[in-house]
Amino acid sequence: MFAQHIMGLSGLVAATLFIFGLKRMSSPATALSGIVVAGIGMVVAVAASFLTLADLPDAVRPHLAVNLALAALALVLGGGWAWWRGRKVGVTAMPQMVALYNGMGGGAAAAVAAVALSAGGAESAVILAVTVAGALIGSISLTGSVIAWAKLDGKLDKPWRFGTQRIVNGLLFLATVLLGIGIIAFFETPALPVLAVLFFAGALAFGVMMTLPIGGADMPVVISLYNAFTGLAVGLEGYALQNPALMIAGMVVGSAGTLLTLLMAKAMNRSLANVLFSNFGDGAASAGGAEVHGQMKSSEASDAAIGMRYAASVIIIPGYGLAVAQAQQKLYEFVKLLQAAGVDVKFAIHPVAGRMPGHMNVLLAEAGVPYDIIFDMEDINDAFASTDVALVIGANDVVNPAARTDKSSPIYGMPILNADQAHQVYVVKRGQGKGYSGVENLLFYGENCSMVYGDAQAVLTQMVQAVKDIGG
Known part of the structure; x- marks a missing residue:
C-alpha cells in the first residue's frame, strides 16, 4: 500500500516536471533548462516504477533478481548509448x-x-x-x-x-x-x-x-x-x-x-x-511550370561581402545547405563583423526550413547567435521591402516567388519569405540545382539577385576575409 502511495505521488511530481519542462522548451532562451527539467521528471518516473516490485505476487518473486538485472542492464545500455550518440551527433x-x-x-x-x-x-x-x-x-x-x-x-x-x-x-x-x-x-x-x-x-x-x-x-x-x-x-x-x-x-x-x-x-x-x-516532390508533378525570364547572374564572394558591409540592413535566410556545410560558426563570425560596422543584421526563419521543425533555430543556437535577432517568417516578412540586402544560404523552395504566381507549381500557395522584395539579393548555393519540389526558383533569375556559387563554408570564409581586408 505504501508503494502505491509513493507511485501516485511520484507520478504527480513527474507530470508537473514534464509540463513545466515543455513550457520552457517553447522558447529558445529557456529550452535547455526545459529539457533538463523534463529529464529529471523522467528519472523520477523510472525510479518510482521500481517500487512496484514490493507489490509483486509471490509466484513471480523467484524471478525478481533476474528481472532487476535485466532492467538495470537495459537502463545502462540505453542511457549510455544515448549519451554517447547525443554528444557525438552533428547538427546535420x-x-x-x-x-x-x-x-x-x-x-x-x-x-x-x-x-x-x-x-x-x-x-x-x-x-x-x-x-x-x-x-x-x-x-x-x-x-x-x-x-x-x-x-x-x-x-x-x-x-x-x-x-x-x-x-x-x-x-x-x-x-x-x-x-x-x-x-x-x-x-x-x-x-x-x-x-x-x-x-x-x-x-x-x-x-x-x-x-x-x-x-x-x-x-x-x-x-x-x-x-x-x-x-x-x-x-x-x-x-x-x-x-x-x-x-x-x-x-x-x-x-x-x-x-x-x-x-x-x-x-x-x-x-x-x-x-x-x-x-x-515527384518529378512528374513539376513537369510544367511558369516560363522563366531573365538569366542567373553570378557574383564573387568578396563583392557580395563588401556590398553587405556598406549596407544599412541585411536579412539572412538560412537553409539546409548551411547545415550541410557546417558553416554556422563562420556565418556568425561574418555577422559580428557586419554588426561592428554598424549594419543592422537579422535572421529570417521559415517554419519548414531544414529537415525537422526548428532545425535552423538549433543550428543558429549552436553557433551562439543571439535569439533577439532571429525572427519567424510572420514577424519579419514585411521588413524585406525596406531591407538593403537579403542573403540566402542553402535555401530554395522557401524563397521561391513561384509559390505566389505559378498556379501549376506544386508549391503554389505555400507562404514564402519575401527575399525577392529586398533591394539586393545574394544567394549562396553549390550549383544551379532545384529544390525538393523540382521547381525552378524564379528568385535566382531576378534583376536584383546575384548567385554566389560554392560551398557555404568556403564562401563565408572568403566573405569574412573580404570584410577584414577593408577594416570591417
Whole structure:
C-alpha cells in the first residue's frame, strides 16, 4: 500500500516536471533548462516504477533478481548509448537522431502492449481495446520513424511508389485493424498468439508502407506526425497500466506533436492528407511550370561581402545547405563583423526550413547567435521591402516567388519569405540545382539577385576575409 502511495505521488511530481519542462522548451532562451527539467521528471518516473516490485505476487518473486538485472542492464545500455550518440551527433544529423529516438518511443509503447497481451487476464474489454490501439499506433510509429531516419540519412534516396500503392496500404491497414478486433474477441482462446503475431506484423509493415512513398521535402511534417503517434501510444498504454506519469507524458507529447504537425502543414499551405498521399516532390508533378525570364547572374564572394558591409540592413535566410556545410560558426563570425560596422543584421526563419521543425533555430543556437535577432517568417516578412540586402544560404523552395504566381507549381500557395522584395539579393548555393519540389526558383533569375556559387563554408570564409581586408 505504501508503494502505491509513493507511485501516485511520484507520478504527480513527474507530470508537473514534464509540463513545466515543455513550457520552457517553447522558447529558445529557456529550452535547455526545459529539457533538463523534463529529464529529471523522467528519472523520477523510472525510479518510482521500481517500487512496484514490493507489490509483486509471490509466484513471480523467484524471478525478481533476474528481472532487476535485466532492467538495470537495459537502463545502462540505453542511457549510455544515448549519451554517447547525443554528444557525438552533428547538427546535420540531428533530424535523423530525432526520428530514430522518436521511433524508439513508439517501439517501447508497442513492446509494453505486447507484454500485457502475452500476460493475459485483461481487466476489461475497454482496457484490452486501449492496449491494442496503443500497440497499433506504437508499431506504426516505430517502423515509420525508422524509414524517416533512413530517408534523412540518405540510405533511401528516393520515394518508393507503385501504381496501386494506396489501395494496398488501405487493405493492409484494414486487415491489421481486423486482426486487432480479433485479439479482443478471442483473447481467452488458443488463437490469441497467432492473431497477435499477425497483428504486430501488419502494424509494423504498414508503418513502412505508409512512409516509403513520402518525399524528403515532407520529412519535417512526417517527423512531427510520428512524434504525435508516439505520444498517443504512450498515453494509451499508460491508461491500460493505470500509470498517471505515462498517461500525462503521452498526452502532452501527443498534443504537442499534433499541433506541430498542423502548423507544419499550414506553413506549406497543404493539408495533412496532401502531405501523406499526394506524392509531393515527384518529378512528374513539376513537369510544367511558369516560363522563366531573365538569366542567373553570378557574383564573387568578396563583392557580395563588401556590398553587405556598406549596407544599412541585411536579412539572412538560412537553409539546409548551411547545415550541410557546417558553416554556422563562420556565418556568425561574418555577422559580428557586419554588426561592428554598424549594419543592422537579422535572421529570417521559415517554419519548414531544414529537415525537422526548428532545425535552423538549433543550428543558429549552436553557433551562439543571439535569439533577439532571429525572427519567424510572420514577424519579419514585411521588413524585406525596406531591407538593403537579403542573403540566402542553402535555401530554395522557401524563397521561391513561384509559390505566389505559378498556379501549376506544386508549391503554389505555400507562404514564402519575401527575399525577392529586398533591394539586393545574394544567394549562396553549390550549383544551379532545384529544390525538393523540382521547381525552378524564379528568385535566382531576378534583376536584383546575384548567385554566389560554392560551398557555404568556403564562401563565408572568403566573405569574412573580404570584410577584414577593408577594416570591417
